[in-house]
Amino acid sequence: MGNAIEVKNLVKRYKEILALDHFSLEVAEGEVFGLLGPNGSGKTTTINCILSLLSYDKGEIKIFGKEMKPDSYELKKNIGVVMQNVAVFDELTVYENVDYFCGLYISDKELKKKYVEEAIEFVGLEDYKKFLPKKLSGGLLRRLNIACGIAHKPKLIFFDEPTVAVDPQSRNKILEGIMQLNKEGATIVYTSHYMEEVEQICSKILIMDGGKNVAIGTKEELKKMIKNTETITVDVMNLTQEHIAKIKEIPHVYAVKYADNQLVVNCSGGKHNIVRIIDFFQNNDIAIGRVNAQQPTLNDVFLEITGKELRD
Amino acid sequence: MFFHSLKYAFITMLKNKTALIWTLIFPIALGSFMYMAFGNIYEDQALFTEVPVAVVKEKENENFEAMLKELSKEDDEQLLVVNYMEADEAKEALLDEEVVAIINMNEDIDLTIASNSYKATMVETIINEYKKQEKVITDIAKNHPENLAGVIENLADSKNFYTEKNTSDGNQDMMTNYFYAIFAMSCLFGSFGAIEKIGKLQGNVSPLGMRRCLSPNSKMISIVAEFISMITFQTIVQIIALIYFVAIGVDFGNKYPQMIGILFFGSCIGIAFGIIIGSISKLSENTKSGICISVSMVIAGMADLYANGVKDMIEHKAPIINRLNPAALISDSFYALNVYDTNERYFGNMAILGTMTVVLLIVSYLMLRRNKYASV
Structure with missing residues (x-):
């Protein structure tokens, strides 16, 4: 056609x-x-x-x-x-x-x-x-x-x-x-x-x-086309800056945010990212709550490509 | 495709309540109001009816009574309705406005009136004329009795040296001028509907216009269809108003085909005016309507809508304005039909209105062609 x-x-x-x-x-x-x-x-x-x-x-x-x-x-x-x-x-x-x-x-x-x-x-x-x-x-x-x-x-x-x-x-x-x-x-x-x-x-x-x-x-x-391929969210209490620094060292992790007892980890590429994150908490004997892994949406794609600043 | 567009142009026109209100209901309401307000004045002042007078006979006066008898004879030329009464009775009748004047037949002929009106003036004129002639006869009889017969013969034979002649069957009273101006205003109010219609044809003015611009047809087809529907609707609406005004008693004369011609050309110029204003894409619809209503009201005012004599004043000071003012041309065309026996002035006005319409439409078309949808 x-x-x-x-x-x-x-x-x-x-x-x-x-x-x-x-x-x-x-x-x-x-x-x-x-x-x-x-x-x-x-x-x-x-x-x-x-x-x-x-x-x-x-x-x-x-x-x-x-x-x-x-x-x-x-x-x-x-x-x-x-x-x-x-x-x-x-x-x-x-x-x-x-x-x-x-x-x-x-x-x-x-x-x-x-x-x-x-x-x-x-x-x-x-x-x-x-x-x-x-x-x-x-x-x-x-x-x-x-x-x-x-x-x-x-x-x-x-x-x-x-x-x-x-x-x-x-x-x-x-x-x-x-x-x-x-x-x-x-x-x-x-x-x-x-x-x-x-x-x-x-x-x-x-x-x-x-x-x-x-x-x-x-x-x-x-x-x-975008950097973020997976966003992992973990409900966890009392994380220290040291823990966060270690999480950043996990392969394929490029951004980590921790606020209100919720950890948001952005990964770029790689497989089994969620397993590596859970392993980290188990190895450090840290109790965790709900864990969620999400693929990027078109909205993420749109915002990453066009930027997050407000338009008219 | 043209007939499809025309069909829906008519349907939308007929269902457009705003257009109906401005072009039919408003002029009819205004005309009815004017007729109610001025109709009685007109009938009192302009239409002649016999003048009722009271006569109080205190002394015999055969000649005067003979004259009264002659003037109150029931025929087409009857001037007076004479009521012989006692003095008190006559006063009461005058106060109750049953009579316009009291004529006292004593040593002299005295006149009593309650208020100034043209009817009272007319009675006064009759009395004065009688007295003048009576004095002439008395003086001649006293001083030159040998000439009395000749003088009486001359007075009896007095005649007018001019002839009143109507130039047409039409009505020439001033109140009808207001109705001419109402028609002029009503024709120009057709511009409101035209603005709306043209807005709905322009892609840069309305979503509807945009959708219509995308159809596989020349814009000209839609414009022509809309124009024909508007003209037809507007003319029919004006004819309905004319029929209504005639039905309530306004006398426009009897040249109805020519009057329909005025309403047609008047509708054309009103709609063409709306189309050219509507073609200015940078103005909002409210602004366009505001322009139309202001211009219509002002130029209708210049054609005597609010006060008689404005048009005449303009005619003397700057006649070119009346030649270019569509409202004055419409109003003047009605006037010319009713006053002049020939149609020369009428056709001249129609030609100007027609030419102005064509010019406005050509300019509008060029403006519409130039407009392109322009939204970032």
Whole structure:
């Protein structure tokens, strides 16, 4: 399969600010591609450039192998977008909203009707067809937003933080829906600040910062890129500085913190790190409580790569 | 795709309560208020009705009575309703405003009125005229009796040397001017709906606009569909207001097709005004609405919405303002229809409104094309 999206050396400036700095990206057809980055990293600018909503200074953007321009209507027919902000008409009912947006892509009345019904069923809004958006809860509104973006059965769908401010049930329903669309053949580009969601559904993840691509790969590949491979936590009382110094000497241990009777040991590489730690306490005749070993999460990866300082 | 967009442009327009309130409910409410407030004044002051007078006959005066009989004859030219009464009874009737004046027939003809009004003035004029002619006849009879017959013949034969002629069937009273200005304001209020509609077409203004910008259609299709729906809606709403005003008794004359033409072109300019303000992407929707309401109210005021005579004053001091003020053009078009027999001025105004609309739309389109979504 070819690439759904190809971005090469994209440069975008806002006066003095370099929003995208020779940014490149490839999304293969059939992938669920996660685009991560702190606020102001250039995610929205990238998506807007890809969608031709924004002009750029330099670079090349191709969708399904063809150059993407504002009047690339044939390409646009295959693209769906679900934005962070709900984009529906307040005056139209659920059915009318989906029908309107589907009708912008599908001319055949029978086919349009079928697609609209399917989209409403897909997001589980069958009982709300005649409801106005203002009568819907936050979760239902998000689902309507999704239905409007995918009703025309696009081959490439952008989801920009679609689960913001929704309850766990609705979030789960939305994520299941996205996976279902992917199974049906759609390529997904997903942006979110919820790392667990990205970890759950994305087959490939790109982390960007300062308008640049700083890391790309599967979640496993990304986790291997960082120093920390295992975090071991031990509940233990009355440890001395001498003990802590000895723990630091254990192979693969690169950081140790002790506070409030809890010891946190960060390891980099190696196997059986937890056994070596427990052995240390047994050999020194120190009583320990609960012991926990945790693999790094995508959140750890994200924070290590992009830094922990606050962004705007 | 166009008809799909048009269909939903109409549906959203019809369901837009704000637009309905500003373009229909508000002008109708304002017009009704004005009609209630000024309608009675108008009927009292402008529509002529026969003047009721009390006559207290203390002495016979055959000539005067003959004149009163003539003036109170029930026909199209009846001026007075004469009630012969006793003095006390007449005073009471005057105080109760059952009569406008008391005419005392004694040695002389005396007149008593309760308040100044044009009806009282009219009775006074009649009395004065009678007295003047009576004196002329008396003097001639005394000094030149040989000429009396000729003088009486001349007085009887007195005639006007001008002819009153209506230039149209329309109503030319001042109150109707307010309603012309209400229509002008109402047409311009179409700009509110236009701002909202245009905001929903711009990717850098609303999420809805962004989603619509992503559809595989030219932006022009959506703009044209929205414009047609707005014009149609606005014109129909104005026609409903016109029907309402006619139904409550406001007399706009009878040139209804031309009036619908004014409402159509007025709606066009109002909506085009909203579109150009809505196309300024750097302003918030509230600021845009604020601009529209301020401009609409000011230029409607300059077209006599709040006080009669403002437009005339501008016409004398700086007529170019009236040629460029859409509210003045709309108001003046109604006036021209009702006052002039020819449509020259009406068509001139329509041409200016049409040209202004086209210019505003072209500039708006260029501004909209230039706008690109721009969020970091």
